[in-house]
Amino acid sequence: MEYYGVIGYPIKHSLSPVMHNAAFRHLGVDAIYLALEVKPDRIEDALKGARALSFSGLNVTIPFKESVLKYVDAKGVAMKIGAVNTIDLRSMEGYNTDAIGALKALENEGVEVKDKVALVIGAGGAARAIAFALTEKKATVVITNRTQSRGLKLAEDVRKTGECIFYPYDRIEDVSVDIIINATPVGMSGFEKKLPVPESLIRDVVVFDTVYNPMETPLISFARKRGCKVVYGIDMLVFQGAEAFKIWTGKKAPVDVMRKAVIEKL
Ligand SMILES: NC(=O)c1ccc[n+]([C@@H]2O[C@H](COP(=O)([O-])OP(=O)(O)OC[C@H]3O[C@@H](n4cnc5c(N)ncnc54)[C@H](OP(=O)(O)O)[C@@H]3O)[C@@H](O)[C@H]2O)c1
Incomplete structure (x- = not known):
């Protein structure tokens, strides 16, 4: 089983778990995606903890998109933008899939x-x-x-x-x-x-x-x-999620399945 999640504060209304778990189920990937609340002053501990727990990847949302930059190797447009919303914890590479x-x-x-x-x-x-x-x-x-x-x-x-x-x-x-x-x-x-x-x-x-x-x-x-x-906006949400999914799993994300899961949850 692989572990993924989204870190933020607050985080309980995030639609990312429903979207990614639907994609994992659809493709038969043995993985789970969780919403993980992290207090603003605990970001470094959270990243270390997630790696220690063998999480494979994380999405990052408010208020951490900028502060995680210093812990990752920023790829693509992430450095130019100055914000990361997707981390591959195996390589500690950071991406901005919102763009x-x-x-x-x-x-x-x-x-x-x-x-x-x-x-x-x-x-x-x-x-x-x-x-x-x-x-x-x-x-x-x-x-x-x-x-x-x-x-x-x-x-x-x-x-x-x-x-x-x-x-x-x-x-x-x-x-x-x-x-x-x-x-x-x-x-x-x-x-x-x-x-x-x-x-x-x-x-x-x-x-x-x-x-x-x-x-x-x-x-x-x-x-x-x-x-x-x-x-x-839902399309931006789904396409940024699909891009993160591809970075983590190497697989093409089932965007229609992800969109349907988000709309049902809304
Ligand atoms: N579809 C997606 O995938 C996706 C992804 C990310 C974000 N979003 C959407 O984008 C929005 C902004 O997210 P963010 O991460 O950029 O947030 P953020 O960093 O907190 O920035 C919020 C921006 O909105 C402005 N603002 C806040 N309240 C306002 C008001 N009442 N009237 C006019 N301007 C106001 C702020 O202006 P000041 O500088 O004056 O405070 C600031 O420019 C979110 O609410 C979310 O709905 C969507």
Whole structure:
């Protein structure tokens, strides 16, 4: 039996166990995936403990995505992004599959990002992964964020490797973009049920909401009413999970099985 898990704080609402366990069952892999709560000051102990217990791999979520960097050999875009969400504990290699998960979610809906202008709302971990992923694919990224200093810092970091500017949140109606990506919790169950940008912006654009609970967020629902193409947060979740699954097992992940398991749980 192999052991996998997700570490975070808090962690009990994570959908990753249901998603990965469904994939293991479907492919007949003798493995189990657990949600493991780790107190913020115990991350080093947790990684050592997981290795000692012969865990093969971990996903990492809030608040550890940045702090685990110093314990792993960061691969691919993880170093550039400055955050890791997947660790292979056998090699101690760290990856960021949020970035590829977001790109695959867009690609799955036939959205080409090259030479497009994408507005990313937010400057946290998800926004950071998405902004770097988009510029790597030659999109121009416009960052906006409630706290201007964080948005400016992200734009400055991304600009080192691609086209990226910051635009103030209170003047966001003035921008003209092809793709709008919400990387804030606005619209998430338990948060404000409102749009993260003014209605006037949601016209003739692709709308991607990274929020996946509920699946049909206020932003997705409004965008669909306006006839916009939409990309669901659940697809980013499933594709980032599928990428982690492949890193750990070497197997192609059964994405439809994983998506179904997540939707049932939601
Ligand atoms: N689909 C997926 O696989 C996936 C993966 C990761 C995350 N997500 C989604 O992305 C969201 C952000 O995750 P994260 O890891 O980036 O979190 P984070 O690091 O905590 O960042 C949160 C961001 O949202 C902004 N924000 C928070 N509350 C807001 C509000 N009421 N109004 C406007 N902006 C607000 C914050 O702005 P300030 O800088 O001003 O605080 C910050 O930019 C999550 O809620 C989750 O729904 C989805």
